[in-house]
Amino acid sequence: MVTIRLSRGGAKKHPFYQIVVADIRAKRDGRYIERIGFYNPCAVGGETELRLDRERVEHWIKQGAQPTERVAQLLKQAKREGLISVPSAA
Template sequence: MVKIRLSRGGAKKQPFYQIVVADIRRSRDGRSIERIGFFDPCARGSSERLRVDRARAEHWLSQGAQPTERVAKLLKEAAKQAAASPLEA
């Protein structure tokens, strides 16, 4: 089975997560199929907290990939951000 999940990076006590598509048999930070975004829970000020390639996320969801609980919340948050912000050229 394929999951959309978080892969941890960053320094100690300063986490930074990649949103990746990976086989469930691989370790959390192991090899992934595709990187579709990132999540920075420690973002401050004008730095970007969340970026998701929604087209690729929709593609993988249509192929049967299952998001983890946290990633499902982040995808919903990214959809809200996209709806709230004006289209960028």
């Protein structure tokens, strides 16, 4: 099974997350199939908080990839902001 989830990076107490497509058996920060965006919860000023590759997200969801709970919230946020149009599977 394939999942869309967050992979943590960044410094201690200053997280930065890659949004990746990975096999469900892979470790959180381990091997992944494709990187489709990022999420920066500590963004300030003109920094980008969320960036997604819309076409690849739609492709993976159509292929049956299941987003995690947090990624599903980020996809809804992106949909509200008009960044992405997610099929009803999310």
